[in-house]
Amino acid sequence: MPQKVKAVIARSKDAPVELTTIVVPDPGPGEAVVDIKTCGVCHTDLHYVEGGIGDDYPYLLGHEATGVVSAVGEGVTNVEVGDTVILNWRAVCGECRACKKGDLKYCFSTFNAEQKMTLEDGTELEPALGIGAFAEKTLVHSGQCTRVDGVDSVDEQAAVGLLGCGVMxxxxxxxxxxxxxxxxxxxxxxxxxxxxxxxxxxxxxxxxxxxxxxxxxxxxxxxxxxxxxxxxxxxxxxxxxxxxxxxxxxxxxxxxxxxxxxxxxxxxxxxxxxxxxxxxxxxxxxxxxxxxxxxxxxxxxxxxxxxxYGDCLPERDFPMLVDQYRLGRLPLEAFVTEKIGIDEVNEAFDTMKSGDVLRSVVVL
Missing domain, CATH: 3.40.50.720 (NAD(P)-binding Rossmann-like Domain)
Incomplete structure (x- = not known):
């Protein structure tokens, strides 16, 4: 059954972002619903607000996220319900000319969820980088989920989630x-x-x-x-x-x-x-x-x-870098300047513009 959750959207260019209710459908074939735990406030999200990415408003913002898989659709084999995952915006297709040449990091046809999340009135949302994670739950293609083990505390999740974009x-x-x-x-x-x-x-x-x-x-x-x-x-x-x-x-x-x-x-x-x-x-x-x-x-x-995207392959690089973090060789926690609530994203954008933070991280 579709679920109603709180989420942050950009309704129009340069307007303050809004905390509102969205509808997340049940996952279809190849899709997963993820309960978001943390999500970094990235400059790319601000670009969406300012119209620097496009004009497909309203946008569902947020993409540097960790979460727990709560439902999967037909045919999903790479993750299971209960897995802790980092979300990524490069779910390689395996079929395009780059993939067939072995250059998966340049995949020209990365996957996103086919279904759309919506506002309560049925207006379709465009998720930032195909993710949309300033939300209690989000719908993604299962290939956008990279499972990581041993990342249990909020502090750890906030740190490793930043691998989803800027830090990677x-x-x-x-x-x-x-x-x-x-x-x-x-x-x-x-x-x-x-x-x-x-x-x-x-x-x-x-x-x-x-x-x-x-x-x-x-x-x-x-x-x-x-x-x-x-x-x-x-x-x-x-x-x-x-x-x-x-x-x-x-x-x-x-x-x-x-x-x-x-x-x-x-x-x-x-x-x-x-x-x-x-x-x-x-x-x-x-x-x-x-x-x-x-x-x-x-x-x-x-x-x-x-x-x-750092020429990364998430399924290869995320677990390796999480291991380096856990071994004390990669201080990902140093990138987390502050933890905020989902209702503080506007303030986080203002702080970002001042240059006083590396990352504000929304904790849900």
Whole structure:
């Protein structure tokens, strides 16, 4: 029987979000209903509110979530009722050209639930990133559920749930896309949530020199807490020169751009060593353009790469990173700045804009 639950929606562009009642249908074939336990407040959710993703309002917000499977539909075999899961927005299809080439991380046809959750009047909701987890329950495709074991307390769930988006994007930019190796040098430009996660990923991969660049001393302090060996305030120092100085004058083996702006991407390009790798994980806007001398692109060699969702495979990466967290090698709890109620999402967006948090996490 369909269930009525409390949830947070964006009804129209730039309007304050609303806590309202939604209807969650019983799961159909391949679908699962998940009782949400925690959900991080991600900048992507704010993009939905501001119209930066599209105009398919009303949106059911929230996507960095943990929960417990409470019902499954016909044919579901990867999870069972009672499983603790992290939700993800890459449920690979196995059939598209990327999957058939073995590049599952680039799947062009990821799955979402076919049924729609609705408002009480029947208005269909568009779930953020196909998840919609600022809700007591949500309906997803079963492939969006990655089972994790031994994550029982609220604090643990709040921490590991952030792997569902931003933290995975940053860690994966270092570990998967950048392929950071033991003993290499890494620079991270932009130390918001994704950037500091890239710092943590570089440390986890064994980088010995990790340079963090930002204009905010608070963010640089957090980057240092998570593994940066050198911090650079680019208001006070030239970022490229500082990165070269920290790496023996040659530049970093890997430079991760976590801002998504032409000027910081250019810094990343020139701050790498010969044959170094640049990884773009910051998300640019459609009108942005960059111009680089083609001879410099040729002469420096190496690779210019983009990182989508940290090039992760959730079923491979989430359990591995949860294990690293439980072993004390990956301090995911450091990303949780505050825990809030489901009725405090508007305030969390205001706090996010101030730059005073890495993540607010809704606890249900």
């Amino acid at each position: 994007a940053g860690i994966g930019a270092a570990v998967n896309t950048g392929e950071v190796k033991r003993g290499e040098s890494v620079a991270v430009i932009g130390c918001g949530g994704v950037g500091v996660a890239a710092v943590a990923g570089a440390k986890l991969a064994g980088a010995t020199t990790i340079v963090a660049v930002d204009i905010d001393p608070k963010k640089l302090a957090k980057a240092e807490e998570l593994g940066a060996t050198v911090t650079v305030n680019s208001k006070e120092q030239d970022a490229v020169e500082a990165i070269r100085e920290a790496t023996g004058g040659v530049g970093a083996d890997v430079v991760i751009e976590a801002v998504g702006r032409p000027e910081t991407y250019e810094q990343a390009f020139y701050a790498r060593d010969l044959a170094g790798r640049v990884v773009l994980v910051g998300v640019p806007t459609p009108e942005m353009k960059i111009e680089l001398p083609l001879l410099e692109v040729f002469g420096r060699g190496g690779a210019l790469k983009s990182s989508w």
